[in-house]
Amino acid sequence: MAKVARLGYLGLEVSDALAWVDFGVDMLGLAPADASPGGARRLRMDDQAWRIALHEGDADDLLYAGFEVDAAADLEQLAGSLGADGLDVEEADAVACNERAVRSLIRVRDPAGNPIEIFYGATSGASAFESKRVPGGFVTGDEGLGHIVLNAPDAAAMQHFYCDLLGLRLSDRIEAEVAPGFKVEIQFLHANARHHSVAFAEVVQPKRLDHVMLEMNALTDVGLARDRCQAGGVRILNDLGQHPNDLMLSFYAKTPSGCRVEVGHGGRKVDDATWEPTVYFETSLWGHQRPPKAAKAGA
Numbered sequence: 001m002a003k004v005a006r007l008g009y010l011g012l013e014v015s016d017a018l019a020w021v022d023f024g025v026d027m028l029g030l031a032p033a034d035a036s037p038g039g040a041r042r043l044r045m046d047d048q049a050w051r052i053a054l055h056e057g058d059a060d061d062l063l064y065a066g067f068e069v070d071a072a073a074d075l076e077q078l079a080g081s082l083g084a085d086g087l088d089v090e091e092a093d094a095v096a097c098n099e100r101a102v103r104s105l106i107r108v109r110d111p112a113g114n115p116i117e118i119f120y121g122a123t124s125g126a127s128a129f130e131s132k133r134v135p136g137g138f139v140t141g142d143e144g145l146g147h148i149v150l151n152a153p154d155a156a157a158m159q160h161f162y163c164d165l166l167g168l169r170l171s172d173r174i175e176a177e178v179a180p181g182f183k184v185e186i187q188f189l190h191a192n193a194r195h196h197s198v199a200f201a202e203v204v205q206p207k208r209l210d211h212v213m214l215e216m217n218a219l220t221d222v223g224l225a226r227d228r229c230q231a232g233g234v235r236i237l238n239d240l241g242q243h244p245n246d247l248m249l250s251f252y253a254k255t256p257s258g259c260r261v262e263v264g265h266g267g268r269k270v271d272d273a274t275w276e277p278t279v280y281f282e283t284s285l286w287g288h289q290r291p292p293k294a295a296k297a298g299a
């Protein structure tokens with residue numbers, strides 16, 4: 001069965017793309033990339049031409065998520081199996097492929113309504129990636145750009161779409177009371193050695209996207225990013241902590257479009273030959289506390 005190999009890119013609809021670019025560059029250590037032919041501002045985190053595209057709009061939410069396949073034939077097989085499952089699959093034309101800087105591309109929606117793109121043949125940037133702020137660079141390559149966590153009302157339908165149709169595998173689940181009286185179940189799915197490329201919480205929320213995670217090779221770079229966020233007035237929504245399942249040491253900051261970005265290091269790797277999915281009953285082993293809001297002047 002053909003499978004997607006990794007999360008390759010994200011498109012975000014944001015009300016202030018310039019603020020997001022500044023945040024991405026100054027706080028996260030991403031690098032500006034050439035704008036898309038259609039005018040979307042873009043950011044790089046490795047030698048791929050771009051990883052995050054910022055489209056001006058009011059939604060302040062996920063616009064699309066792009067999953068990469070390793071062979072052109074995989075794209076044809078996936079289009080066939082998605083179509084056979086009753087989903088509308090759109091084959092992108094040359095203009096749309098050029099907009100994404102890929103060789104071929106199909107589009108479909110997941111059961112939560114998220115526009116999902118599956119592509120083959122990402123283009124490299126004209127120059128090598130370099131970040132002065134993240135000298136150790138980001139964990140990408142075969143593991144892709146990081147992970148996304150989605151809000152989805154129907155977990156069973158999401159699991160069918162991502163596992164049975166796209167070929168991801170269950171890593172584990174977390175069942176936890178995240179606020180008094182508010183229990184949530186989160187399923188974590190892997191497409192490669194990264195513990196999860198996609199997770200979804202069975203909740204109804206106004207936004208599709210809960211957070212995006214970017215992983216840095218060096219722990220020091222995570223600490224420096226946290227320092228930059230604090231010095232730059234970026235709200236840290238969950239301070240340093242470690243998750244029980246992927247063992248990621250991370251903090252969460254508020255992006256200019258409102259969603260959280262998780263900046264992490266040291267995520268656990270999954271080996272499908274030996275991996276056994278399990279269940280955890282807490283979202284953090286330690287930390288990830290919500291810092292108190294700063295007191296208003298004069299209060």
Ligand SMILES: [Fe+2]
Pocket residue numbers: 147149211212213262
């Ligand atoms: Fe995460």
